[in-house]
Amino acid sequence: MLADMNTTAPSAPRSLRPVSPRQLEWLTDEVRSWEAEGLVDEQQAASILGSYRAGRRFGLGRLMLYLGSAFIGVGLIWLVASNLDQFPPLARWLVVTAIWLGLVAGAHLLSERRRRHRLPDSSPVVGAVRGGAALAFGAVIFQAAQSLQVPAYEPALVGFWGAGALLYAYAVRAMAPLTVGVTASLVWFVWQVLADAESGLGVVLAFLVGGVIAAAVSVLHRRFEPAGFAVVWREVGALLVLVGLFVAAVPDVDGGDFRMTATLLVAVLVAVALAALALALGRDVTRLLPLGALAVASVGTGLVAWETDRVTGGSIGAGDWLQAALSVAAYVLVAGAVAALGILRDSPRLTWLALAALVVFTTFQSFAVFSQVITGAWLFVVLGLVFVGSGLVFDRARRELESTLEGELS
Amino acid sequence: MNRIAVLGACVVAQLALVGLATYDQLSARAFGEEYRFLVQPVDPHDPFRGSYVDLDYPDLRDPDGSVPASFEDGDQGPLYIPLVRDGDLWVRGEYTRTRPDEGPYLACDDGDWRIRCGIESWFASASEARRVERELAGDGAVATVRIDGRGNAALVDLSSR
Numbered sequence: 001m002l003a004d005m006n007t008t009a010p011s012a013p014r015s016l017r018p019v020s021p022r023q024l025e026w027l028t029d030e031v032r033s034w035e036a037e038g039l040v041d042e043q044q045a046a047s048i049l050g051s052y053r054a055g056r057r058f059g060l061g062r063l064m065l066y067l068g069s070a071f072i073g074v075g076l077i078w079l080v081a082s083n084l085d086q087f088p089p090l091a092r093w094l095v096v097t098a099i100w101l102g103l104v105a106g107a108h109l110l111s112e113r114r115r116r117h118r119l120p121d122s123s124p125v126v127g128a129v130r131g132g133a134a135l136a137f138g139a140v141i142f143q144a145a146q147s148l149q150v151p152a153y154e155p156a157l158v159g160f161w162g163a164g165a166l167l168y169a170y171a172v173r174a175m176a177p178l179t180v181g182v183t184a185s186l187v188w189f190v191w192q193v194l195a196d197a198e199s200g201l202g203v204v205l206a207f208l209v210g211g212v213i214a215a216a217v218s219v220l221h222r223r224f225e226p227a228g229f230a231v232v233w234r235e236v237g238a239l240l241v242l243v244g245l246f247v248a249a250v251p252d253v254d255g256g257d258f259r260m261t262a263t264l265l266v267a268v269l270v271a272v273a274l275a276a277l278a279l280a281l282g283r284d285v286t287r288l289l290p291l292g293a294l295a296v297a298s299v300g301t302g303l304v305a306w307e308t309d310r311v312t313g314g315s316i317g318a319g320d321w322l323q324a325a326l327s328v329a330a331y332v333l334v335a336g337a338v339a340a341l342g343i344l345r346d347s348p349r350l351t352w353l354a355l356a357a358l359v360v361f362t363t364f365q366s367f368a369v370f371s372q373v374i375t376g377a378w379l380f381v382v383l384g385l386v387f388v389g390s391g392l393v394f395d396r397a398r399r400e401l402e403s404t405l406e407g408e409l410s
Numbered sequence: 411m412n413r414i415a416v417l418g419a420c421v422v423a424q425l426a427l428v429g430l431a432t433y434d435q436l437s438a439r440a441f442g443e444e445y446r447f448l449v450q451p452v453d454p455h456d457p458f459r460g461s462y463v464d465l466d467y468p469d470l471r472d473p474d475g476s477v478p479a480s481f482e483d484g485d486q487g488p489l490y491i492p493l494v495r496d497g498d499l500w501v502r503g504e505y506t507r508t509r510p511d512e513g514p515y516l517a518c519d520d521g522d523w524r525i526r527c528g529i530e531s532w533f534a535s536a537s538e539a540r541r542v543e544r545e546l547a548g549d550g551a552v553a554t555v556r557i558d559g560r561g562n563a564a565l566v567d568l569s570s571r
Contacts, residue, residue, distance in 0.1 A: 101421070104417070108413075108417055112413075141427070144428050145431060145435075146533045148432045148435035149531060149532060149564060149565045149566075150528065151526060151531040152462050152530070152531040152533075157431055160428070163427055164427045167420055167424060168420055171419070171420035172417065195521070195522055196521050
């Protein structure tokens with residue numbers, strides 16, 4: 001394949017692909033060693049290296065673009081909320097719809113232009129416009145609902161926004177609409193579960209079942225395109241599992257007023273089906289992730305359903321201490337697993353998420369314990385010490401875990 | 411061409427989602443008939459859609475019951491309110507959990523803390539919402555609602571009594 005590179009001369013001048021300075025440094029070292037081994041000649045080595053340039057993956061320009069498109073999208077939804085009565089409702093909906101369609105068409109034209117120039121069809125500009133289009137679709141839904149006097153605080157509207165944004169994300173295979181779609185769908189799901197039946201167990205189950213679904217989808221994306229979406233689903237799954245277990249470990253959260261509503265039941269069935277599918281079709285050991293998330297969901301449900309002396313109105317007893325100890329053990333185990341996954345998948349965000357979750361969890365639990373015996377300024381001093389101490393311990397644990405795993409993998 | 415077809419199909423599906431999100435109101439407006447109810451304001455602001463007036467329908471709830479209306483029968487979910495004419499206006503018959511064989515009736519839901527029939531909010535600009543609320547708090551007003559054969563309802567107008 002490398003030998004073919006000389007024969008296929010590019011018909012148009014190639015533009016340089018931006019890669020991180022670290023990646024370019026690694027590639028340069030590799031190409032030099034190929035050259036030394038005689039796998040490529042000097043000209044081919046120069047041709048390979050000449051295709052790339054060093055650049056920040058998330059530079060200021062990209063940040064401004066995404067911020068700008070987020071401002072436009074949020075501004076559009078705000079415009080809907082400001083209910084401009086100078087224009088009739090239908091005209092308002094038509095204007096918002098025209099802006100949404102303009103963004104969809106604009107993103108398509110920009111990506112086609114890049115394809116014509118033989119560039120990858122995604123770029124920060126295209127991504128930002130697509131993200132704006134996904135946000136603008138929310139404005140279309142909300143304006144339609146407002147124009148037709150759909151009652152306020154209807155969670156289904158956010159759900160339809162999420163579904164539309166996800167549809168768009170998969171149609172154009174773009175990360176920005178995926179982020180919007182996943183976020184809106186998540187907000188809808190938790191809100192809908194709470195609206196159907198307000199209970200602590202309902203909230204915990206919503207987060208944990210959502211975590212199982214996201215983990216399973218991330219595994220399936222390792223086999224099915226777009227493979228890049230696996231990262232977003234994996235990180236969302238980890239976040240949901242950590243939040244769900246955190247809420248489950250809060251002593252005052254119990255199973256009172258819980259009802260297995262239709263939304264929750266369907267979500268549980270979908271989660272189990274997707275976990276089975278991921279187990280059957282997954283490529284490597286990560287196919288066990290959804291099963292792990294399911295196990296965490298069971299533990300979380302058990303912790304909430306466990307009626308200790310304090311919950312039933314008595315004083316703090318042995319059951320409460322045992323529940324607290326098990327909560328801490330389960331959380332440390334799950335956060336450790338997420339941190340290890342981050343290292344295995346080379347995803348620093350996942351590792352830092354796990355560590356941040358551990359520190360916040362430890363501090364929260366300490367707060368629950370120390371606030372019983374210390375008050376005022378000393379409480380802050382003690383909590384600060386716990387915060388700093390657990391941060392240092394976990395950061396050291398992360399580095400050791402990283403070096404152990406790297407040693408075993410190599 | 412293939413990419414345009416996929417994008418086109420996606421946009422059509424998204425527009426269908428807009429229709430689905432507002433199906434009850436669209437159906438009521440397109441195929442429903444008009445009914446008039448006495449209406450009073452309860453109180454607000456939806457973060458996504460702005461100012462609105464939250465409405466209570468005195469003739470659709472139990473006179474001794476909670477405001478806004480709720481139904482305590484130990485069950486939650488779909489609820490139907492048969493409608494009976496009372497002069498120019500319409501009032502409620504007996505609440506029922508099974509869909510009436512014939513109309514007119516309102517298809518509602520009390521899975522939430524209150525009975526919701528899709529006609530509880532009147533969206534307007536902040537100043538207009540305040541004016542409507544003041545007006546309704548005085549003598550009350552009459553809501554014109556379109557209701558289709560399945561009980562789907564859409565609020566189309568508010569006017570003074």
